[in-house]
Every structure is written in C-alpha cells, then in structure tokens.
Amino acid sequence: MTYLTSAEVSEAMADIGPVEAIRRNRVQVTTTPGRIRAALRSATSRLQCDHLVQIATIDTGHEFELFYLLTGAHRTVLSIRTLLPRDRPKIRSVHDLLPPAGIYERQIHDLLGITFDGHPNLGRIILNEDWPEGEFPLRKDWKMDPAKSYGGAPEEVR
Amino acid sequence: MSLSKRLVSWARQKSPWIILFNSGACNACDIEVLAALTPRFDVERLGILAKGTPRHADILIVTGPVTRKQGKRLRMIYDQMPEPKYVLAMGACGATGGVFKGLYHVLDGVDAVIPPDMYVAGCPPRPDEIIDGIVKILGLIEQDMAHGGKEWRAKRKAVPQPLEVAP
Numbered sequence: 001m002t003y004l005t006s007a008e009v010s011e012a013m014a015d016i017g018p019v020e021a022i023r024r025n026r027v028q029v030t031t032t033p034g035r036i037r038a039a040l041r042s043a044t045s046r047l048q049c050d051h052l053v054q055i056a057t058i059d060t061g062h063e064f065e066l067f068y069l070l071t072g073a074h075r076t077v078l079s080i081r082t083l084l085p086r087d088r089p090k091i092r093s094v095h096d097l098l099p100p101a102g103i104y105e106r107q108i109h110d111l112l113g114i115t116f117d118g119h120p121n122l123g124r125i126i127l128n129e130d131w132p133e134g135e136f137p138l139r140k141d142w143k144m145d146p147a148k149s150y151g152g153a154p155e156e157v158r
Numbered sequence: 159m160s161l162s163k164r165l166v167s168w169a170r171q172k173s174p175w176i177i178l179f180n181s182g183a184c185n186a187c188d189i190e191v192l193a194a195l196t197p198r199f200d201v202e203r204l205g206i207l208a209k210g211t212p213r214h215a216d217i218l219i220v221t222g223p224v225t226r227k228q229g230k231r232l233r234m235i236y237d238q239m240p241e242p243k244y245v246l247a248m249g250a251c252g253a254t255g256g257v258f259k260g261l262y263h264v265l266d267g268v269d270a271v272i273p274p275d276m277y278v279a280g281c282p283p284r285p286d287e288i289i290d291g292i293v294k295i296l297g298l299i300e301q302d303m304a305h306g307g308k309e310w311r312a313k314r315k316a317v318p319q320p321l322e323v324a325p
Contacts, residue, residue: 127226127227127263128225128226128227128229128263131226137262137263144260144262150226150262151226152225152226152227152229152230152265153226153229153230153265153270153271154229154230154233154271
C-alpha cells in the first residue's frame with residue numbers, strides 16, 4: 001500500500017475542513033469540535049484508518065488543541081486537529097467509534113480538565129485518588145498552592 | 159551482652175533478606191539491584207536473599223521518589239515487615255526526590271513516608287555501592303542490638319548551652 005495523498009484525504013474529508021500535507025506520510029485535517037465524530041467516521045471507513053495512535057493535547061494558553069492521530073495499513077498518519085475554547089472545554093467522546101480513545105480521553109480529562117460528553121467513566125486514572133477536585137496540573141496557568149494538600153501521604157504523616 | 163543476645167545479634171547479621179520496592183523510580187536503580195543479585199556480583203553467596211513478600215524481609219530497599227499514588231502503598235509494605243526492620247533509600251531520588259523534587263505528583267524523598275536508616279548516593283548507585291550500603295546496615299543492626307533499639311540514633315534537637323562567662 002502507498003501513502004495517502006492529500007487529494008485523497010481532501011476528497012474523503014470534503015465537508016470536514018481544510019486539509020494540508022505536513023510531511024510525506026502525514027496529512028492534517030483541521031475541523032471544529034462539532035464535526036469530530038464525522039471526521040473520525042470518515043477516516044475509519046473511507047480512508048481505512050483502523051488504529052488510533054494517540055490523542056495529543058496542547059494547552060497554548062488561549063485554547064486547547066486536540067490532535068487525533070490515526071493510522072492504518074497505508075502507514076500515513078492522519079492528524080485530525082480541533083480547537084477547544086479554554087472557558088468551555090467540552091467535546092463529544094469518540095470511545096464508541098474507536099474503543100482505545102476511551103482511555104486517552106480519561107487521561108486528558110484527569111490532567112487537563114477537558115470533558116468528553118458521552119464517555120462512560122471519566123474517573124481518575126493518573127492522579128492519586130485523593131487529589132483535590134478542579135486542579136489540572138498540565139494546564140499552563142496551573143500553579144501548586146503550597147498551603148493546599150494534594151493528598152497521597154498516608155494518614156499519620158499528613 | 160548476654161549469650162542469648164549475642165546469638166540473636168549474630169543470627170540477624172548472618173543473612174539479611176531484602177525486598178525491593180519501586181516507589182516511582184525510572185528503573186535504573188532497580189536494574190542495579192538486579193545486577194547485584196545476578197552472577198556478576200551474586201550477593202546470594204553472602205547470604206543476602208531477595209524475597210517476594212515484605213513479611214519475610216529484614217531490609218526494604220526503596221528506589222525512587224515517592225509518588226502520591228505510591229505513598230500509602232509504601233507505608234503498607236513497611237508496616238507488614240516484622241521488627242527489626244531497616245530501610246535503604248536508594249539514589250538521589252530516594253534521598254530527596256532528585257530531579258522530581260517539588261513536582262505535582264511526588265512527595266519527594268522516602269523520608270516523607272517512612273524513616274530510612276541508610277542512604278546510598280548515586281544516580282543510579284553501582285551494585286557494589288548497594289552491597290556496601292547493606293553491609294553498613296548490618297553494622298547498624300549490631301549497634302542497635304547493643305543499644306537496645308533504634309532510639310539512640312534518633313536526631314535530637316541541639317540544646318543551647320549557656321555561655322561560660324569568664325569571671
């Protein structure tokens with residue numbers, strides 16, 4: 001199989017958003033949060049992307065950038081990029097389209113506080129069980145409060 | 159020391175059993191401990207055995223900074239060990255938290271959760287340094303037997319002495 005060309009991706013993603021070729025084996029589609037499920041459906045059915053590599057998230061300081069990196073037998077990395085506003089970080093979950101997405105979404109929810117609507121269990125996965133609510137350590141504006149307890153220590157030394 | 163005490167002291171130092179616990183290390187320290195156990199250094203010929211459960215162990219080797227997730231678990235492992243128990247904190251991370259000190263997910267060094275008896279410096283320490291640390295713990299076991307416990311080593315606050323004023 002050969003690499004996907006940006007023309008092929010443009011054809012499959014016609015109503016999703018602009019397509020750009022980043023490298024020979026990497027094509028990026030920029031879309032809105034509302035069309036993310038349509039983008040993934042089209043990527044899995046029309047472009048034969050059967051593998052979700054990861055969901056990368058960047059906090060730029062103004063908004064969150066989500067990259068859904070998919071690949072398949074054609075060995076092209078298809079990157080579906082979407083921007084989320086910082087004051088309302090919400091997006092639909094895609095765990096039912098690509099089951100491995102569920103665990104990535106849980107990690108992103110834990111560390112960056114992005115809510116994935118429709119996810120069956122957005123519980124803690126990386127941080128300790130008694131970590132305070134509403135603190136997201138990977139956000140750029142997050143600072144540790146020395147007066148606050150962040151948990152983890154056993155009872156007698158707390 | 160009475161004969162029975164001397165006998166117990168000898169028995170305790172004869173064959174220390176160790177347990178390795180990774181409280182969030184990068185695995186380099188664990189590899190060095192394993193290198194100490196395998197044929198090149200072969201500590202088993204000296205009677206140092208690695209055990210699979212804290213209930214059988216005398217010395218707990220803790221590698222790495224204590225993460226917030228491992229804090230309670232490390233305490234549970236420590237509490238399960240029979241007295242007299244000794245703790246060896248390994249590497250720069252075990253002593254202070256090392257490069258991870260002050261990060262959101264760590265409680266820093268091993269002393270945040272349990273009291274270490276010996277620190278081994280290095281990042282990671284070589285197997286011969288680990289063996290040296292264990293042998294130094296054996297020396298501590300002997301001294302603790304003579305003093306009747308660990309209390310004599312506890313750090314005391316310096317009591318300010320009144321200045322001697324010349325008449």
